Amino acid sequence: MSLRWFILKIVYPFLMLAGSLSKRKKELFQKFIININNKLVRKQRYNVKNILILLSHCLQRDKCKIRLTHNVYNCEKCGKCEIRDLIQIADENHLSLFVATGGSLARRIVNEAKPEAIIAIACENELSSGIADTYPLPVIGIANERPYGPCINTTVDLEKIKDAVNFFSNNSSH
Numbered sequence: 001m002s003l004r005w006f007i008l009k010i011v012y013p014f015l016m017l018a019g020s021l022s023k024r025k026k027e028l029f030q031k032f033i034i035n036i037n038n039k040l041v042r043k044q045r046y047n048v049k050n051i052l053i054l055l056s057h058c059l060q061r062d063k064c065k066i067r068l069t070h071n072v073y074n075c076e077k078c079g080k081c082e083i084r085d086l087i088q089i090a091d092e093n094h095l096s097l098f099v100a101t102g103g104s105l106a107r108r109i110v111n112e113a114k115p116e117a118i119i120a121i122a123c124e125n126e127l128s129s130g131i132a133d134t135y136p137l138p139v140i141g142i143a144n145e146r147p148y149g150p151c152i153n154t155t156v157d158l159e160k161i162k163d164a165v166n167f168f169s170n171n172s173s174h
């Protein structure tokens, strides 16, 4: 039994129960779980090629009507949202990139892509449950930024993604 297993399979469900009456508390617990998971994942060494970047669909600009869930490469790269930059990062590093509209689609993508490691970008709620679901796969979770509130026109710090890619592909950043 690893510490990561204990945190994700025992501590996480307990904290979700303990935080069920307070949204704020629940989100704090989810942040805690994501941070500790990321720290534990970063304690290992990896040199993997098959990395999946999984994106929450709210990163796509709300006015953009292009359907990305089946193929993110449908993006016309107008630059109004970070999907364009994320495609560039995935292409430069030969990674798989998918947009998921929810937990069940994310699970299906993971089952089909069979990655060795995952970099996931979403809100704390989706990230923490996704990280627990996909254990023992190593996942680095990066919370999106929500300048317009939840689920709309969210953004992400691209440097954090590049850092996670470097970490999984050759561990050069740690």
Ligand code: SF4
Pocket: 060, 061, 064, 065, 066, 075, 076, 077, 078, 079, 080, 081, 082, 083, 084
């Ligand atoms: S970069 Fe432009 S075309 Fe691509 S998803 Fe964003 S808004 Fe749509």
